[in-house]
Structure formats: C-alpha cells, structure tokens
Amino acid sequence: MRAVVLRTHTGPDSLVIEDVPDPIVGPDEVLVDIRAAALNRADMMQTMGLYPDPRGTTPEIPGMEFSGHVASVGSRVRGWKAGDAVMAIDAGGAYAERIAVHERQLMSVPASVDVGDAAAIPEVYLTAWDALVVQGGLTSGRWALVHAGGSGVGTAGILIAKAIGARIAVTCSAGKVAACRELGADAVIDYGAQDFVAETMAVTNGAGADVILDVIGGDYVDRNIRSIATQGRIIQVGLMGGGATEVNVGMLLGKRAGIIGTTLRGRPLEQKAALTQRFVREVLPLFDTGALRPIIDSRFPLERIADAHRYMATNANTGKILVDVV
C-alpha cells in the first residue's frame, strides 16, 4: 500500500510517500480502506522527532485519525463487516491507504455525515467532549472557557457546549472572531485586544468559568486559575505555550479548584476503547440531530501532505485540515 513514512525528523519535508507492506490484522482487529485522514498538531511534533507514536511501529507512519470502509475483519471480530463506513482515532498509521485497528476503537460514521468528511470528527470531538464533559463536568447552564476557539478542538467545543445547553466563552485571534460567533459561542474574546480573565469574569457575572479547556499552558495556567469558578476544573490538554510556569496554588485552594492534565494518545487501549464506546452512545447521536457536524477548514490530496503540514503551521485554519487518501 501507499503510505506517508518518516525516515528523518526535520519537519514537513520528512513526510515522504512510499510503498510499504499492508498492515498485519490481529484477531480482534479490523482492516480499514482509508478514505481520508485528518491532521493533528501531534503529527507536526512527530515530524520533528517529538511526541512519537508510543507503539514505535516500523516503518513510522504518522496520522492519528481517519475515516473509510471496512476491508476485512480479524477472526474474533463480530461487530463489523466489509463495507461498513467507519472512523477512529489511533496512536499512528493513518496517513496510509490501509490501517488495522482494534474493533473497540472503531466507530460507525453517523448516517448524516459523508465518509470523506468523517475523519474530521474523532480527535477533536473526543478530546473536547472528554475534557469539557467527562473530566470537566460541564452540564447545562454552566460556563466553559475554551482557548484557541477557532482550532479543531475549539470549534468542536463550541458545538458540544451549545448541544448540551451549556454556555461557552472562547479566546481566538481577531481573524477568527466572526467564525467562532457563527458557530454559536456565547462570548468570543479576541486575545490580541482583550484580557481573557477580565472578559470571562464579566460574562459570568464575576463567578468565573466552571470548566476551562486549555491547549496553551505557559502563562495561561495562572490566568486560568484567576478565571476559574469555585470548585471549577481546568483541563490541560496541551502546552503550546510551554510547560513549566509559576502557579498560584493558594488561589486554587481558596477556590477549591483543580488542574487536570490529560492526553488521549498516552492512554492504554482499554481506556481508549471505553471512552470510544461511551462517546458512541452519548455524542454520536447528536450528529444525526444536526447539533454537531464535522468542521472542515480545507482538504489536500495525500501527495500534498507536506503542504498540508506547512499550512497547519500557519495557524490560519478554523476547523480541521483533511488529506484525501483516495
């Protein structure tokens, strides 16, 4: 099969298409003909030799999420059959024509969603839902603050918050304010012109946000603590702005608030499978009601994977960047 392989780790130029052997399909696994894959920041870090696939598979094929059709199933698989439209997030291997995935990590593509668009769903919706709802406890009436509101996770966060009756403020650059408003954010904070602490306290009538989803880190950590409500939870899902920082633990104590670090990729299979199954029950139905939808910024053919990565590095996208494998 054709696949994007990393033989060096010098950035986008390292992404080279090669012919490689088809994946070996274990008895609990499903072989999927990939229709489209989606880009993630972790893939960019992987091209630079940072954040590698924890399984260390050879050759190193990046790509964490995809959609397509089932080609064949392992001997113990009962839940899937050839031709099923599926999507999933995995630790790597998705920039390729075929991938073998554990059957419990696979999800059906919702009936209302095109198979070619579904690759935009798994990572951002699982991440935003797990952070906001499962770990953050976001419910109807509560306030979320989501940084990078125009990113894939940010846009998914906006739709999830509105779908469950919660309220949401997002931060973004000036160029993405209109898009975030259009998606339904209750408050959009232009981080270049406004202080998100002051704005969050203002829209929540001084109470602060009940849940904060942060991919930035750095000096945002302490500002998040100033923006969080009593008993609120700050869910740290990334550290684009740096990891070691001065933190006012005293304010965390006074507010009885918490900071929880999280990643999807580092979890063991059984936890990923459990999260996926709950997501299938609780979140996927909201695609067919129209409350949620894949949010796609742009698509590139697989041959232009390096260009797709260069585009992602500009931070110009609102929503996901896809690569069409076929």
Add this chain to the structure above:
Amino acid sequence: MRAVVLRTHTGPDSLVIEDVPDPIVGPDEVLVDIRAAALNRADMMQTMGLYPDPRGTTPEIPGMEFSGHVASVGSRVRGWKAGDAVMAIDAGGAYAERIAVHERQLMSVPASVDVGDAAAIPEVYLTAWDALVVQGGLTSGRWALVHAGGSGVGTAGILIAKAIGARIAVTCSAGKVAACRELGADAVIDYGAQDFVAETMAVTNGAGADVILDVIGGDYVDRNIRSIATQGRIIQVGLMGGGATEVNVGMLLGKRAGIIGTTLRGRPLEQKAALTQRFVREVLPLFDTGALRPIIDSRFPLERIADAHRYMATNANTGKILVDVV
C-alpha cells in the same frame, strides 16, 4: 457563658477569656454544652488576623471543632435531644462553653469514644478522608503519600489508609518517625535525611503514589508532581510552605494527573452537611471496630488556651491538642 474572644490579632496573647451572651439558637440549630475543643492551624492564623471566620460573628470567638452534650434544640430539630453526646466541625465559636450548630453538621460521638476525647475527631478525620478517599479516590491496594505524617491530619490519614486496605507513605521530621511507624504507616520518610520523591518511587516500584495529601505547598508542589502516579491526584489542603511556585505542568499532562485545591471551612453549609452525613455513614463505624481512634497529643484547660497555641506553634505534637472547657 465563658468564651475565648479575639479583640486584637497579635498571636496567642490575643486569646482572652470573657463573659459573653449565650449563642442564639435558630430553629434548625442545636445548642451544645461543650466538653472539649480542639486546636487547628487555622485558629493560629486567625489570632494573627489571617483566615478569619467567614461568618464574621461578633464577638469573634475562634475554635472550629468540639465535643459535648446537647443542651437544647431548636423548634424544627427532630434528630437530637438534650443529653446526646455529639461532636462537630464548624467555622468558629468552639472555644466557649456553648455553641449553636446546624443539626445536619452534628455527629454522634461513637459509643467506644469518650466524649472528652471526641473533639479530636471531626477536623482531622473529615479532612483526611475527604482528601484521600472522596477527592483522591484512594481504595484498597492503592498508595497514598501524606506529608506531615505526625500532624493531626497525617495521623488520621495513616489510620484511614490502613482501615480501607490501602498503603501509605508519610513524610515527617526525625522525631516523629517512630510514632508514624507505630500508627501503621507502610513507609516513613524522614524529610530531613531522605528525598521523598526518590523514596516514594522506590516503595511504589517506580509507579508513584496514586493520591498525595499535601499541607505544605511551596516547592513540594513540583516534587509532588514528580511523585504522583499516572492518573493520580494531588490534593492540596494547605500551604504552610507558600502558595506561588514554579510548576511543571508538562509532567502533569504526561501523567494525566491533577492538582485539586480544597478547604473544608470555605464550603457552604449544604456541602458541609452532605459531607458530614456521608462521613457518619462511611467512617464513624470504623471507630467502634477499633480501626480508627482519636489521636490526642496533649490537653490544656481552657484558661491556658494561649499556652496551647504556643505549644502548637512548636510543631512538637503528634496528633491533636485539646482544650478542656469543663
């Protein structure tokens, strides 16, 4: 009634005994004749004008926990009657002959415990249990790390961990190592001679502690992050070593771990009452089985309250310091 009143805030010398009016008893409240009160660090801070009673009652009577007998009950109280042996933690007013408390914050003194000793139970056992079990998720087989193992909360933490089948490491000064061992701690770390990060990783076979209860803060925060297990929880219940500190949020992310700040005193009545009722069901029975017991370091007559405070400031105690009101 006689009560200890704060008219100034210059430390132990501010603790002066006066004759003051009896408390007014609301319809949902119970009037208690106090037998003994227990000292807390928050009381020390209160004598210096820090951490005042959030209710701001006048005159300012410190003291957060007590035991005694019910003197009378408000018109809507059905759960208590005169003569019942009771104990409770409240926001203030316990360094006195009488106190009025909401009926849902009151607990029966376990049959096996002397009323005069029971004042040593509420604060340390509620704090240690809430932090380790309720918020930290400590269960049988898991490892806890508790700092200040010889303190009231530390000693309660040791007995709770052993009572539920968990394992516990504690840090303490050299002079308290023997006492912590005798209480049943699985590992006792002399913080003056040993590095608690290395010791915790060693006793947990490199996994780290699943729950850390910390009253210190300061540079312990970052060392706790290095000592925590994957998906572990650091429960910050105090900040004796300072509040603002450099924190490695990146490691929190990699371990999918969290830091949760908490206090009992700042919670609204309904949360205190709910916690108290759950404690009555889940923890108090362990006193009558012998698994838990009040751990009392020393007792002073009410007249010597200032001496009791001066003694607490030396950190020489293992377990609680009580004042006998009658």
